Amino acid sequence: MEPVLSRRTHPVSSPTGNRLASMHERRVIRSADPRLGLLVALARRGPRIVQVPRLGWVVRDPTLIRELLVDHRSTSLLGEGGVGHLWSQVLGDWVEDLFDGRGHHSLRTRARDLFTEAAARDLVAQAAGPVTDLVRARLAAGGSVDVADLARVLVGRLVVAMLGIDVATFAGEAAAAGLDEDGWGAYRLVFARGEELAALALGTQADTHLGAATVDRARTILGTLTGGVATAYASSPETTVLGRCRALGVTEQEATGLASLLLVAGTETAASAIARTAALLADTGQAARLSASGGDERDHLLDVAVREGLRVTTPVIGRHVTRDVRLGGRILRAGDRVLALTYVANTAPGSLDLDRPYLPDNRHLWFGAGRHLCLGAPVARAELRAVLAALADAGPWTVVEREAARGVLIPTYRRLVVARP
Ligand code: HEM
Known part of the structure; x- marks a missing residue:
C-alpha cells in the first residue's frame, strides 16, 4: 500500500520554485556547453526527430529514442559518433568487441549479477x-x-x-594541490582524473576522432587509475567488484576494460545527478517535505526523489547508424550520426515533482535502453539515495552558494553549498 503523503501540510513545488529551479538548470547546462544549451532550447520546440547540419540526427521523443537504442542491428556505439569509437582509439581495437561486439554480449551475460541491488547497497x-x-x-x-x-x-x-586503487599513490599530489584539508584529497584527485578523461571527449559531438596528444594523455590517466586492477582481480575477496568479476568468469583483460568503462560511465554522471537533485529539491521547495517525512513515507519519497532526480538530470546518448533505417517517418542512412536528447525527452513531462507518478514512456530512459542499459544503475540509485537521505535527516536544506561547472561533458555544479534555512 502506498504510504499517505503529507501533501497538504507540505505543499508540492510552487510555480515560483519551479521557475527558479528551471533557471538554475538552464545555467548549469549552458555553462557546461553553450551549444548544448541552445540545442536543448531549440529541440524542445522542434520536431521529434530532425537532421541538423554537422551534428547529425537529433531525436527528442522518448518512444523514438527507445526504438533507436534497442535497434542493435541498425545502430552501434562504435564508428564515428559513438562513445565506443572514442575509447577504442585510447584503449585499443579489442575494446570494440568488448563495447559493442560479440564480446559485449558475452561480458554482459557474465556480469549480469555484478551489481545486484544488495551488492550495490x-x-x-x-x-x-x-x-x-x-x-x-x-x-x-x-x-x-x-x-x-x-x-x-x-x-x-x-x-x-571498485578499481582496487591504492590511494596512497595519489596522496602526495593531492596534498600538494591543496585538495587534502580533510584527508579526502586523494579521492578528489581520482575523481578529477576521471573527469579529465571524460573531458577528452568534449568537442567530439561533430567528430569523434581524437588527436595523438589526447590519446596519449587518456592512456596515461587510464594507466594510473587501472594500474591496480590486475592485483586486485587476482587477490580480492568476492565481496569486492573485481573479486566478483573473477568469480563470475570475467577475464582479467575484460575486467580491465570494464574498469575503464565504469570509470567513464559512472563518475561524472553520478556526481552530477547528486548535486543537481539536491539543488532541485531545495529550489522547488520540496526539500522541506522530504525532511518532514518519516518512516514509510520517507522511504517512498526517497524512492520518488531518486527516480525524479535521475529523470530531470539525464545525460545525452550518441549512436552511429550502421545500416539504413526508418525512424519516426525519416530515413537514417548508414554512416549517419544520431544524438538522443534524452534530457529533453525526460524533462518534457515537467520539473522534479515528488508527487509525479511513474512515467511509462520515460521509464529508466535516464539509464538508456537495450543492450547498453546502464550496468551500474543500482549503484547510481544507491549513491543518490544515500546523499538525499543524509540531507533529509539533517534538513530541510537550502542552497546558500552555487557555481555551475564550465566546459564539462556532463552538466553539473562545481560548488553547491547548502545549509539549514
Ligand atoms: C546517475 C548516474 C548514471 C547515469 C545517469 C548513467 C547513465 C548511463 C547511460 C544512459 C548508459 C547507456 C549509454 C549508451 O547507451 O550509450 C550507461 C551505460 C553504462 N553505465 Fe551508467 N549511468 C550512471 C551511473 C553509473 C555508475 C555509477 C556505473 C558504475 C558503477 C555505471 C556504469 C555503466 C556502464 C559500465 C555502462 C556501459 C554499459 C554497456 O555498454 O553495456 N553507470 N549509463
Missing part, C-alpha cells in the same frame, strides 16, 4: 558512510556543506573501491 554504504555522516553532523550543528564537492569525494571513494 553494500558497496555504496561503505564508500558513502563517512561522507553522509559528515553531511548529517555539519548540517545538524548549523554549518554548511558543499554537496558538489562531497559528491565528487563519494564517487572518488567508490571508484577507489
Whole structure:
C-alpha cells in the first residue's frame, strides 16, 4: 500500500520554485556547453526527430529514442559518433568487441549479477558512510556543506573501491594541490582524473576522432587509475567488484576494460545527478517535505526523489547508424550520426515533482535502453539515495552558494553549498 503523503501540510513545488529551479538548470547546462544549451532550447520546440547540419540526427521523443537504442542491428556505439569509437582509439581495437561486439554480449551475460541491488547497497554504504555522516553532523550543528564537492569525494571513494586503487599513490599530489584539508584529497584527485578523461571527449559531438596528444594523455590517466586492477582481480575477496568479476568468469583483460568503462560511465554522471537533485529539491521547495517525512513515507519519497532526480538530470546518448533505417517517418542512412536528447525527452513531462507518478514512456530512459542499459544503475540509485537521505535527516536544506561547472561533458555544479534555512 502506498504510504499517505503529507501533501497538504507540505505543499508540492510552487510555480515560483519551479521557475527558479528551471533557471538554475538552464545555467548549469549552458555553462557546461553553450551549444548544448541552445540545442536543448531549440529541440524542445522542434520536431521529434530532425537532421541538423554537422551534428547529425537529433531525436527528442522518448518512444523514438527507445526504438533507436534497442535497434542493435541498425545502430552501434562504435564508428564515428559513438562513445565506443572514442575509447577504442585510447584503449585499443579489442575494446570494440568488448563495447559493442560479440564480446559485449558475452561480458554482459557474465556480469549480469555484478551489481545486484544488495551488492550495490553494500558497496555504496561503505564508500558513502563517512561522507553522509559528515553531511548529517555539519548540517545538524548549523554549518554548511558543499554537496558538489562531497559528491565528487563519494564517487572518488567508490571508484577507489571498485578499481582496487591504492590511494596512497595519489596522496602526495593531492596534498600538494591543496585538495587534502580533510584527508579526502586523494579521492578528489581520482575523481578529477576521471573527469579529465571524460573531458577528452568534449568537442567530439561533430567528430569523434581524437588527436595523438589526447590519446596519449587518456592512456596515461587510464594507466594510473587501472594500474591496480590486475592485483586486485587476482587477490580480492568476492565481496569486492573485481573479486566478483573473477568469480563470475570475467577475464582479467575484460575486467580491465570494464574498469575503464565504469570509470567513464559512472563518475561524472553520478556526481552530477547528486548535486543537481539536491539543488532541485531545495529550489522547488520540496526539500522541506522530504525532511518532514518519516518512516514509510520517507522511504517512498526517497524512492520518488531518486527516480525524479535521475529523470530531470539525464545525460545525452550518441549512436552511429550502421545500416539504413526508418525512424519516426525519416530515413537514417548508414554512416549517419544520431544524438538522443534524452534530457529533453525526460524533462518534457515537467520539473522534479515528488508527487509525479511513474512515467511509462520515460521509464529508466535516464539509464538508456537495450543492450547498453546502464550496468551500474543500482549503484547510481544507491549513491543518490544515500546523499538525499543524509540531507533529509539533517534538513530541510537550502542552497546558500552555487557555481555551475564550465566546459564539462556532463552538466553539473562545481560548488553547491547548502545549509539549514
Ligand atoms: C546517475 C548516474 C548514471 C547515469 C545517469 C548513467 C547513465 C548511463 C547511460 C544512459 C548508459 C547507456 C549509454 C549508451 O547507451 O550509450 C550507461 C551505460 C553504462 N553505465 Fe551508467 N549511468 C550512471 C551511473 C553509473 C555508475 C555509477 C556505473 C558504475 C558503477 C555505471 C556504469 C555503466 C556502464 C559500465 C555502462 C556501459 C554499459 C554497456 O555498454 O553495456 N553507470 N549509463
